[in-house]
Amino acid sequence: MRIGIVCPYSWDVPGGVQFHIRDLAEYFIRLGHEVSVLAPADDDTPLPPYVVSAGRAVPVPYNGSVARLNFGFLSAARVRRWLHEGAFDVIHIHEPTSPSLGLLTCWAARGPIVATFHTSNPRSRAMIAAYSILQAALEKISARIAVSEYARRTLVEHLGGDAVVIPNGVDVDFFAKAEPKAEWQGETIGFIGRIDEPRKGLPVLMKALPKILAARPRARLLVAGRGDEEEAVESLPAELRSRVEFLGMVSDEDKARFLRSVDLYVAPNTGGESFGIILVEAMSAGAPVLASDLDAFAQVLDRGEAGELFPNEDADALADAAVRLLGDPGRRAELRERGSAHVRRFDWATVGADILSVYETVTAGAAAVAEDERTTGLWGRLGLARD
């Protein structure tokens, strides 16, 4: 099958959606499909052979922050050329509601279009204003995928219609087979995420830490992620600061070894999560997980069956649960076991097959993807295009 995938965010900036697309593309290539990914990238960044650059993304203020987006005449032309040269059986657009490549492709293409909605953005003001234009483009999507039941609910609320739920994929064995590192073992609590991004919840963990360290005198906190380390430990009493270790940004291999080594993985995120891939990675590596009870997290953890949940932003509850888990090896072993079994449904073997099922469902009997002349050419707009 000839598959075209559209990535809305810059390929050179690491991020969840980019990694998902990379793994998905490589999975399909291994199965023998032809895959081309269209992504924003600087023209001089080295790209894997299957990625086509759609030009540089432009930073613009959008939806309350600065987003790097692709739009305008040049990007639209590149999208059309990619569609034309690719002659795809199906195209898979990620994040079609962001005003970037996804929307441009929706606008310019016709034929079987699959779209994955990753985030669960509330409808923005701009989207309401552009609603009729957006609706006309989104109507062309033949199959919608939401990454979680939670994301599906928001999607249905804001755009109507329905979607199938297919979770994000993880290479489970990559994590399950990583070698633990001795220096990261021994009553260690792990945290991975941006240090200076409050929504990742490190401040909540820092607030809970004195209580945890008081009850477990040998415990240590290991933090992997970018950000200002001084600022992160500011709220902590000086004598406890030595028990927090910062590892900075870690490679994929070290991340897997990190998750294999820690005795407890804590995800204190306070919001803005639509899936929680890190929890799946932690469970794959066999780390017992303690997470805030966000909708998305609760679902990934099977309502608390595969990992423990604490009330969101409640540092006391987090501390109590962490102390209890660190003192109960039996319970941790149980969580490891349940997590490892539960996580198989997120393996690429399952997720990739499901996504392929979606492709096959929408391409059955349908013509291949083509440029939509009705909306792109002047003749089309005048109603003179040959159909």
Place this chain on the structure above:
Amino acid sequence: MTATLIWILVALVVVGLYLSWTAGRLDRLHARIDAARAALDAQLLRRASVAQELATSGVLDPAASIVLYEAAHAARQAEEEQREVAESELSQALRAVFGEVQQVEAVREAPGGEEAAEELAQAVRRVPMARRFHNDAVRAARALRRHRKVRWFRLAGHAPFPLAFEMDDEPPAALADRAA
């Protein structure tokens, strides 16, 4: 005077273009419904065929075979108005027969059973998918067709008002379990 006429003409052309664009949108939506309906039909038919194959294979006990055969046969033969009911009954029969892991294991162990079980698992997974895509297209078309501009100018022509396909498509637990 001439200026007013020109303006009226321009306005008419703009309205005309807008209506033609809307008609194009509607046309595309109808095409999408047709494709989605064809895909749903294909998946339903595939599911009924695999079920019937399993029912006549002799792998299942006689009682289960009869229940499954009846339901699969009824689903394949159903008239359009009875279709949703018959397909829902097949879903129920499949759930009753393949509710337990042991039954699925027994099918897998039989010669050629591995493929049959895999095919059935795929079919019961794809039916809900195809149905969701179909109903999503129906919803989009209905939303547009209810709009004033479409009703007043009869942009939908003689195309029948699209109907969602409602059925019970819950897959059997033992086949849908992805943890294995």
